[in-house]
Amino acid sequence: MVRSNAKRHSILAHLRELRPIERFWFVIFFLILLGSLVIGAYYQWQNILHDKKLYIELIGKSKISQIELWYTAHITKAEELPNSLAFLNLVSEAITDPSKENLERLDEYLRPSLSSYNYADTAVLTSNLDVLYTLTGLSTSNNSEVVREISEKRPKTTFFTRMYLTPPYAKVGFHLVIPLIWEGEEEPFSYIVHTFFAEDYFFPLLATWPGTEETGEILLLERNSNMIQVINPLKLVPFTAFSLQISIAAENSVEAQAGLGKTGVIMGKDYRGKRVLAYAEQVPNLNWIILSKLDYGEAFASLIPTIVVFIIFIFVAIIALLAGSYVILSTRALATFQSKFELLKRTERNEALLSAILERLDSPVVVIDENLEIQLANRSFKERLGNSLPKGLRLPQIDSGIVPSEVQTIEIVDPLGKTLRFYATAIQIVLPDQPALFAYVMRDVTELESMLEQVKTLNLELAQKVEEQTKRISDTSEELRTIASAISFNLIAPLRTIESLSKSLETMAQDKLDSETLDYITNIRKATESMARLTNDLSILLSIDTMQLADEEFDFSIASQEITSEIIKRNPQRRYQITIMPGLKVRGDGNLLKIALRNVLENAIQNCPESLTATIEIGKCGESCIFVQDNGIGISPEEIDSLLRPFSNTKNGQSAGQLNVGFAITKKIIERHGGKLEIVSEFDKGTTVRFDFSSVS
Template identity: 55%
Template sequence: MHKRNAIQRNFLDHVRQLRTTEQIGFFIVFLLLVGFVTVGAHFQWQSILRDKKSYIELIGQSKIGQLESWYDSQLSEAKELPASPVFIDIVAQAIEKPSSQNLARIDDYLRPILRSYNYADSAVLTPDFHVLVSLTQLAESNCPEVCEEISRKDSLAPFFTTLHLTSPYGKPGFHLVIPLVKDRQKAPFAYVVQTFFAGDYLYPMLARWPGNEKTGETLLLERTDDMVQVLNPLKLVNISAFSLQVSVSDKNAVEARAGLGQTGVMVGKDYRGKRVLAVVNRVPELGWTILSKMDYAETMSSWIPTLVIIIVFFFVAFAAILAGSYVLFSTRALSASRSRLELLQRTERSEALLSAILEHVDAPVVIIDKSSAIQFSNRAFKEHFNDILPNDLKALQPSLDKDAGVLSHKLELSDVRGKALQLYVMPIHILLEKQESLFGYVMRDVTELESALEQVQRLNRDLAQKVEAQTKRILEANEELRTIASAISHNLATPLRAVESFSELLETKAYDQLDAETSGYVLRIRKASANMATLTDDLMTFLSLDSIVLAHDEFNFSLAAQDITSDIIRRSPKRRYQITIMPSLKVHGDGALLKTALRNVIENAFQHCSDNTVASIEIGKYGESGIFVKDNGIGMTSDEINSILKPLSKTETENYVPGLSVGLTITKKIVELHGGSLEIESELGKGTTIRFKF
C-alpha cells in the first residue's frame, strides 16, 4: 500500500515539475481526447439509431411494394375477363340455359386462370347472388361478406373484399369480385368471384423477415370501432389470425397509434409490452395497415461494444498522460545532448555519402566560387575536362529566385580529346550561412540519347503510317461486311413476310379442305418463316450494336422481368409456371438494350422447359451489382454452351432443335458493351443458370 502511494506521488511530482505550458498542454490534450471520444460516442449512437430507422423503414417499404405489385397484377388480369366477348357470351348462355355443357365451358375457361394465379376457388354468381359455377367449392363465394360488399360498392370495376374468415372452413381469406356487363348495360348480369386464402401468399410474405433480427415481425392491422384487429398470425407469440385486438385508447402501443392513422417510423410498446422500433405504412387500395417492428433492445445492442471501448480508452488516455509527463521530464536533458551528438554524426555521414555519390555518378559535376575557381569536381568532370572550367559554363548564371526552380540549358561542348558532347546543364546557386555563396553545375551527357531518340522518332513515323494504312483497310472491310449482311437481311425480310402471309391465308381459307398432314405442313411453313424472320431481325440487331450510343439511365430488371414473363404467360396460358423475381434489381445502362438481353435469356429458358412440368424461373441478385436467371429446363453440355454464344451458331444436339441462333450472342454482346460479362452454368436434366456480371 505504501509502495503504491509512493509511486503515485512520484508521478504527480513529475507532473508538477513540468513547465506551466507543458502542464496546460497535457491537460488540453486530455480534455480533447475525452471530448473527442464523447462526441464520437454521441454521433455513433445517432448513426446507429438513424441506420436502424432507415433499415426498418426500408423493410416496411419492401412489404408495401410486394403487396402493391401483387395487387396491380391481380387487377390487371381481372380487367381482361370483362373485356373478353367470348367469355361474356359463355356466361350469358349458361345463365340463360344452365346446362352441364354450358357450365363445363365456363369451367374450361376459368380453370387455367385458377391454376396460373393459384386461386383457392373461382366461381360465377348470378345477379341475385346464386352460385352458377364453383370450380373447387373450397369457399362459399356468395357468403354474406361478398354479397354485402357487392351491394354496398355497386361498382362496374373489379374490386377486393375485406379480409375475413371464409366459409365453410373458417380459413382467413378474401375475394376478388369481377362484375360482368353485356352490351353496355348499366348493371352487371353476373359476377366472377376469385377466392384467395391468406395462408397461400399473404401470410407467408408478411412472415418473411429479410434480416437476421430474432424479434423482427410484421403485423397486418385493421381498425374496427375502438379496437385494432390483428389480421395475421403472430410470429413471436403463438396467436392465430383474428385472435388479437388492441384498444386505440392505449397511446403507448404502436398498434393503437397505427390504428389512429399515424404512419412512418415510431418508437413505443407492442402487444407484449416491450419497447420496439416500428414503421407503419398504409395500403389504401385494400384499407390495410402494415406495421413492421423489432425490439428496441436488439436494435441498440450493437452500441454496447462502443461503450466498452470508450471506457477503456478513457483509462488508457489518463495513464498515457501520466506516463508521458514522466518520460518528458526524465528524458529532456538527455535528449538535448543526444540530439547535438546525433546532428554532428549525421552531418559527417551526409558529407561522406554525398562525396561518394558525386564521385561515382556518370554525370559531370563541378562547384566554383565567385572568382570561377574550382572548389570541387567529380571523377566524370575530370575525365572530360581535367580541372579546366569551359568558358561556355561561365556564361550560365544560376537564378537567385528561389521560386523560379532549376532551369536546364542545352550546350554543345568539346572535351579534352576534342569529342563533341551534347550536354544538359543545370546551374545551381548554393547558399551557405555566414559564408560566401558557391555556384554548381550538374551536367548530363545526352549525346547517345539524342542519336537514339532521332532514330526512334523515324521508326515511329514509319510505324504510324503502316498502322494507319492497316486500320483503314480493316475499317473498310468491316463496313463492307456490315453492308453486305444488312442487304441480305433486308432482302430476306420481304419474301419471308410474303411466305408467312400466304401460308396464314392458306390455313385460314382452306382449313376445312386440308387433311391433318397437309395442315401440319402449312404449320411447319409458318413456324419456319417466323423463325427466319426472327433470325433476320436478330442479325440486324447484332450488326447495329457496335454503332449504338449507349444511354446511361437507371434500369429496373425486376419490373422488366415482370413485363416479359407476363407477356409469355399470356401467349401460353395453358402451361404451368412458378416465377420468382427479386424486387429492386437495378443497374445503370441502356434500358432498351438491357431489356432485350433479359428477354432473350427468359424466352430461351421457357422455350427449353418441358411442357409436362412446371416451368420454374428464378431471377435474383448476384454479387454486388449482377443478376442471375435460373430455370429448371433440360440443361446444356459445355459444348452446347460454347456453341450458342457464337454468332449464327448451329445447334444440332439431342437437347436442342436444329437451327441457327443469335439471341444469346446478342445478350452477351449487350452485357459486354456495358462493361460486364455473361456466365452460363448448366447441368443436363437439372436446368441452367445465366449470370449478368456488371
C-alpha cells in the same frame, strides 16, 4: 544491453543516496499520484457506462412508443366498424346477395380507410372464412395462417395476427382481424381483415438509428418454441427478413436473453459474436420484443482518449520525478559531448564517401562559390571541360539570389573537335553559417538525342502504317455490315410473303386437305418464322457495335413481367411458376437490354420440358448482378461455349440442331454496357444466367 543496465544501476544508486525522509516523501507522492489516477479512471468509466445505458434505453423506449401510438390509432379505428349498424347491415346484405351493386357499396365504404391508414389490402370474410370481397388482391386474406389464428382464438374482439411471409407474393406482413357480431349473438357472422406490409412502416422505423453510431441496430424479435426469430432485415450483415434464427440455448447471446424474457439493459454477444450493449423490452399488446444494441467498441470509444491521457500523465510524472536528480544534468552534458564527437566523425566519413562517389561518377559535376570560382570538380568534368566553366551555362545571380531552376541544354566542343550536348541542372547548397555554394550536374545526351530522332522517325512511319491498316479494316467491316444488312432486308420480304401465303392456304383449305398436308404447311410456317427470326437476329448482331447507346433507367422487373406475359399468351396450355424480384434497375439502353432479357427468358421457357411446370426466377445477387434461373434440362460446358458464338446450335432441348445467335446477341449487348454475361448450368437441374454489371462505374 550493457549500457541500459548501467543506466538503471546509476538511477537506483542516486535514489539510494537520498536521505530517508526524502525517499519516504518520494514514494508517498508517487503512490498518491497513482491512486488518484486509478480512482479517476474508475469514476470516468462508471459515468460513461451510465450514460451509454441511458442512451441505449432511450432509443429502445422511443421505438416502442412509436409502435404503441401506431397500435392505438389502428385499434381505435378498427373498433368503430363493429359499432356501426349501417356497416353491419351493408356486410350482411353483401353476404346474403353478393351482387355487383352490393359489393360496390361495400367498396365505397372501405376504400377511404385503405388509403388513410396505408393498408396493403382489406378483405371481407364470411363466417366460413371464405373471401367475399377484397379491395386490392395484394394478399390472400384467408390463408392458412389467418384461418389458424382465428380458429385458435375464436375472437370476439379485434386482434393482430403474428408477422409472417404473406401469400401470394411472400411479402413480410400481418393482419388486423375485426370480428363483426350482431348484438345478442355469440359468434361473428363476418370478419374484416386489414393487411399490413412491414416494409411500409415497421422496417423503415426499425432501420432508423437516431444517433451517428455505425454499429447501432434495432431488432424485432419473436419467440417460436426454442428459437428466437429475427423478423426485420439486418443492418450490419446482408440478411433479409426472417433469415436469422437464434437458439435460446445460446445464453451469452443478447437475443436469446431477450427472448427468454429478460428486459432492460443487457450485456453480452450478439448474433455476430461481438460484445454489445443492448436494451430489450416487450412491445405492449403484441407478441414482439424490441432489442436496441450498440457494439462495445463504438459505445466506449470515448474512454480511449481518457486512458491515453492517464497513461501519458503517469509517464510524464515519473519522468519529472527522475528528472529532479542532478545526475540527469551530468548525463545530459556527457551525452551532448558524445553526440558532437560522433557527428564530427560521421561528417568526415561522409566527405570521403562523397568524394569517392563523385570521382567514379560518369556525369560531369562542378561546385562553384559566390565568386563563381570552382571549388570542386570531379574527374569526368576535368577530362571533358578542363578547369573552366563551359560557355553558354547560365550562372546564378548572386545579388538577387536567383538560381536557374530549369534544366539547361548546352553544347561544347571536346578536345577532339566533336560537338557534345549536355543537360545541366543547378542545385543550391546552403550550409549553416557558411557561404552558399552552387552545384551543376551535367548529363551527356548526345547519343540519346540522336536515338530519339530515330525513334520519332520510326514512330511516324508506324503511325502511318497503322492508320492505313485501320482504314482498310474499317472499310472491310463497313462493307460486311452493308452486305449483311442487304441480305437481311432482301430475305425478310420473301419470308413474310411465304408466311402470309401459307397461313392463308391453311385457313382456306383446312377442310379440304388431309392431316399430313396440313402438317407440311405448319412445318413451312415454323421454318419461315425461324428463318425470319434468324435474319432479324443477324441484323441486330451486326448493328450492335455501331449503335449509339441511350442512357436511361431500365427496370428488369417490369420488362420481365411484360416478356413472360407475352410468352404465356403464346402458349397458355403450359404450367408456369414465375418469380420476379421488384426494383431490378440499371442504367443503359432500354431497347437493347430488353432484347437481351427476352433472348434469355425465351431460351429458359423453351428448354423446360412441357411435362413439367416451367419454373423461372428473376432476382439479384450482390449489388450489381441480375440473374435468371430456370429448371430446364441444363446445358453442358461445351454447349455453353458454343452458345456464346454466333450461329451456334445445341444437342439438347426443343431447339436442338437449330442455328441461333440469341446468346451471342445477349453477350454483345451486356459487354457494350460494360458488363459480363455468365452462364452456370447443371444437367437435368437447370441453368442460371447472370448479368454482372459490377465493373460499371
